Amino acid sequence: MPKMTFIERNGEQREVDAPLGLSVLEVAHKHGVDLEGACEGSLACSTCHVIVAPDWFDRLKRPSxxxxxxxxVAFGLQKTSRLGCQIVMTEALDGLTVSLPPSKKAG
Known part of the structure; x- marks a missing residue:
């Protein structure tokens, strides 16, 4: 089964099973990773924003x-930012690494 690594906000790396056909958001929820996904993958929010490791970014299909x-409108946007709900696991993405952006704290 393909694997992927989440780098959590505290810097901890978590390698998890990433079943084919699941989105990065679904994989995160399956493993208790703190990735919100308020719109449940309907492309109506940016709460599943992840930062893709640079060596993986060009392997993804282009964002719509x-x-x-x-x-x-995502908080902490970077050059390799993507929405986790839009990255679907395939064999070619075995080993994918994404970081969770810093939390947006209410001030």
Whole structure:
């Protein structure tokens, strides 16, 4: 089974099983990783924002215009930011590494 690694907000790395056909958001929820996904993958929010490791970013299919629009409002946006609900696990993504962005704290 493919694996992927989440780098949590505290820097801890968690390698988990990542079943084929599940999104990064679904994999996170399956393993109790703190990735919100408020819209449940319907591309109506940016709460499943992840930062893809640079060596993996170019292996992903390009984001849709709708995903790019949602990323525009994501907190902590970086060059390799994507929405976890839009990255679906395939054999080619075995070993994928993503980081969770810093938490947005209410001030």
């Amino acid at each position: 215009e709708d995903e790019e629009d949602m990323l525009d």
